[in-house]
Amino acid sequence: MTVDELLKQLVDIDSVNPSLVPGAAGEREIADFVASWASQAGLAVEVLEGTPGRPSVIVRTTRGGPGRRLMLCGHLDTVGFGDSTESSVDGDRLYGRGAYDMKAGLAAALIACRDANVDSLAGEVVVACVADEEYASLGVQEVLSVLSADAAIVCEPTESTIAVAHKGFVWTEIEVVGKAAHGSRPHLGVDAIMRTGPVLVALDRLNQALRGRQHPRLGPGTLHASLITGGREESTVPDRCVLTVERRTLPGESVADIERDVAELLASCRAEDPSLAAQSRTTMSREPFETADDSPIVSVLAEVSGAEITGVSYWADSAFISAAGIPTVLFGPSGDGAHAAVEWVSISDTIRCADTLTAAALRFCR
Numbered sequence: 001m002t003v004d005e006l007l008k009q010l011v012d013i014d015s016v017n018p019s020l021v022p023g024a025a026g027e028r029e030i031a032d033f034v035a036s037w038a039s040q041a042g043l044a045v046e047v048l049e050g051t052p053g054r055p056s057v058i059v060r061t062t063r064g065g066p067g068r069r070l071m072l073c074g075h076l077d078t079v080g081f082g083d084s085t086e087s088s089v090d091g092d093r094l095y096g097r098g099a100y101d102m103k104a105g106l107a108a109a110l111i112a113c114r115d116a117n118v119d120s121l122a123g124e125v126v127v128a129c130v131a132d133e134e135y136a137s138l139g140v141q142e143v144l145s146v147l148s149a150d151a152a153i154v155c156e157p158t159e160s161t162i163a164v165a166h167k168g169f170v171w172t173e174i175e176v177v178g179k180a181a182h183g184s185r186p187h188l189g190v191d192a193i194m195r196t197g198p199v200l201v202a203l204d205r206l207n208q209a210l211r212g213r214q215h216p217r218l219g220p221g222t223l224h225a226s227l228i229t230g231g232r233e234e235s236t237v238p239d240r241c242v243l244t245v246e247r248r249t250l251p252g253e254s255v256a257d258i259e260r261d262v263a264e265l266l267a268s269c270r271a272e273d274p275s276l277a278a279q280s281r282t283t284m285s286r287e288p289f290e291t292a293d294d295s296p297i298v299s300v301l302a303e304v305s306g307a308e309i310t311g312v313s314y315w316a317d318s319a320f321i322s323a324a325g326i327p328t329v330l331f332g333p334s335g336d337g338a339h340a341a342v343e344w345v346s347i348s349d350t351i352r353c354a355d356t357l358t359a360a361a362l363r364f365c366r
């Protein structure tokens with residue numbers, strides 16, 4: 001089977017993440033398909049299912065000798081938004097939900113594992129086909145609990161560049177507390193929504209200040225106000241306003257750093273207005289990641305592909321793999337429309353990506 005045939009079959013299987021869309025298909029059918037494809041291709045297969053209904057599949061070469069282990073990683077799930085899961089081809093473009101993010105990368109990784117499974121292989125190529133990347137990354141965390149590697153390539157779409165860094169993110173909830181009162185007697189209340197105004201202004205100022213520190217491949221850290229809710233009814237002074245802010249972090253910035261920034265910001269708002277009653281908490285965070293340019297996996301991929309070294313804007317499972325102590329890069333084909341209405345991937349690029357991964361695996365595993 002060629003990589004474009006495998007890609008088409010993977011796209012045709014609905015694997016929308018059920019944590020994003022209640023009742024959606026999940027990874028069961030696509031995991032079964034990958035497991036049976038891999039065994040027919042002469043590869044070893046292990047299914048992990050610590051969370052019922054959310055299987056991940058580990059596929060391994062069988063013919064290697066002693067040597068280094070390379071992990072290729074791709075997620076099985078897709079988001080629910082966008083066009084149909086049925087694939088269609090127009091010229092070099094294969095359309096369908098998940099084609100670009102990231103069934104093309106997954107197909108290329110599986111084909112590379114099959115094509116590197118030769119007697120001259122030293123070491124081992126492992127493909128981690130993981131569940132739930134689009135929500136809570138259950139799959140990659142489960143795989144990392146049983147498997148390590150000397151390096152990893154996450155085959156998310158990178159337009160065929162070698163991505164060695166991406167940002168992390170921190171979600172902060174800021175609650176401003178006021179006091180309810182009749183709208184005709186506002187002096188008896190404290191307007192929580194009005195008091196949130198200066199906090200928003202201060203956050204906007206912080207966002208502008210973040211531009212002062214630029215990562216060479218990722219640009220500055222950023223923040224935006226994601227959600228705001230408050231108030232009870234028209235004629236009542238609001239007693240509560242809750243603001244959620246997302247901060248996109250650079251390598252080297254920790255959750256504690258972001259929590260300190262928010263605490264300092266609220267303290268300065270309080271200095272301006274002593275009646276401000278506000279508290280903050282972190283509701284979710286994911287680490288940034290960065291791999292050194294002179295790491296062996298970066299050199300090997302650069303040698304076999306001649307590709308440029310970059311950073312990518314999005315977060316991915318690479319952060320978990322890197323945090324487990326495994327030097328990690330991202331490398332995948334070009335296309336467009338991740339999490340958008342119309343999604344496509346370049347077929348010729350997917351074929352080149354599979355060839356590059358095969359060459360990289362044979363060179364790295366020695």
Ligand SMILES: [Zn+2]
Pocket residue numbers: 075101102133156
């Ligand atoms: Zn993805």
